[in-house]
Amino acid sequence: TDLNLQEIHDFMIEVAQQAADRITSATPTTGAAGNKKNSVDLVTETDQAVEKLISTALSTKYPSFSFMGEETYKPGDKLTDAPTFILDPIDGTTNFVHRHPTVAISLGLSLSRKPTIGIILNPFTSTLYSAITGQGSFLNRTTRLPLTPPTPLTTLNTCLVAVEWGSNRSGNDFAVASRTFAKLAAAKEDGGAMVHGIRSFGSAALNLCAVACGWVDVYWEAGCWAWDVCAGWVILEEAGGIVADANPGNWSPRIEERRYLAVRGGSGQKDIVEELWALVEGRFEVG
Numbered sequence: 001t002d003l004n005l006q007e008i009h010d011f012m013i014e015v016a017q018q019a020a021d022r023i024t025s026a027t028p029t030t031g032a033a034g035n036k037k038n039s040v041d042l043v044t045e046t047d048q049a050v051e052k053l054i055s056t057a058l059s060t061k062y063p064s065f066s067f068m069g070e071e072t073y074k075p076g077d078k079l080t081d082a083p084t085f086i087l088d089p090i091d092g093t094t095n096f097v098h099r100h101p102t103v104a105i106s107l108g109l110s111l112s113r114k115p116t117i118g119i120i121l122n123p124f125t126s127t128l129y130s131a132i133t134g135q136g137s138f139l140n141r142t143t144r145l146p147l148t149p150p151t152p153l154t155t156l157n158t159c160l161v162a163v164e165w166g167s168n169r170s171g172n173d174f175a176v177a178s179r180t181f182a183k184l185a186a187a188k189e190d191g192g193a194m195v196h197g198i199r200s201f202g203s204a205a206l207n208l209c210a211v212a213c214g215w216v217d218v219y220w221e222a223g224c225w226a227w228d229v230c231a232g233w234v235i236l237e238e239a240g241g242i243v244a245d246a247n248p249g250n251w252s253p254r255i256e257e258r259r260y261l262a263v264r265g266g267s268g269q270k271d272i273v274e275e276l277w278a279l280v281e282g283r284f285e286v287g
């Protein structure tokens with residue numbers, strides 16, 4: 001490719017930073033925007049305004065690139081091989097509505113449908129995660145991820161695991177997720193714990209960053225979208241992590257697949273994936 005990835009990356013950061021105080025200064029209102037499909041799939045006017053701001057800036061500078069954004073996506077829209085900016089203007093909208101500061105602008109670039117640049121900015125804490133394929137991933141542009149050299153992954157019972165309930169609270173996929181959550185939370189037959197702990201930060205993008213940092217070992221979710229994971233995917237992979245499918249059996253899901261199992265860097269990744277897959281009862285239909 002003859003694209004200047006570094007220049008695009010720097011511009012993506014600039015644009016995200018310009019949008020940041022639009023989020024921190026906002027009073028979250030769902031008024032005109034409301035619920036997308038149910039009472040827990042929230043969208044605020046700020047989500048829409050930030051998407052507009054960022055997409056306008058991107059298309060002015062890179063008019064030939066495609067764009068996919070959470071707030072303008074229409075069912076049936078397909079990711080193509082063209083360079084595509086993939087944006088979640090506010091990942092963690094429910095947190096944002098509650099003024100919980102675990103919120104991020106998640107902006108990725110895909111080339112040939114592969115996540116290639118990732119920018120994740122928490123505007124409340126001014127924390128920036130960024131990566132370009134092949135060039136490592138960074139916290140605040142200077143600190144390389146993971147934050148400490150990765151220890152080997154041994155078994156799930158030494159892992160801190162992130163999961164999310166998402167906005168889907170009924171049906172097959174809810175049942176598959178809840179059964180697995182219960183198994184992860186329960187004791188093992190020998191009385192030991194199945195995992196060290198379970199976390200739900202409320203932002204897929206920041207969950208992926210936590211795994212990239214190394215302070216969460218595993219993140220498992222079905223139901224999120226390309227814009228929730230595109231940027232985090234690059235950041236995680238560049239930190240030595242891997243992304244497999246939340247459904248057992250598929251080691252290399254596509255970005256549009258909507259089912260993800262992320263594991264931090266370190267030896268033993270495949271064993272952890274297989275141990276978790278063995279717990280999943282049923283199959284997710286999403287994707």
Ligand code: IPD
Nearest residue numbers: 091092093164166202203204224
């Ligand atoms: C959601 C968040 C949440 C995850 C959902 C996502 P949004 O994104 O990342 O943590 O569980 O699957 O859709 O709606 O806040 O942009």
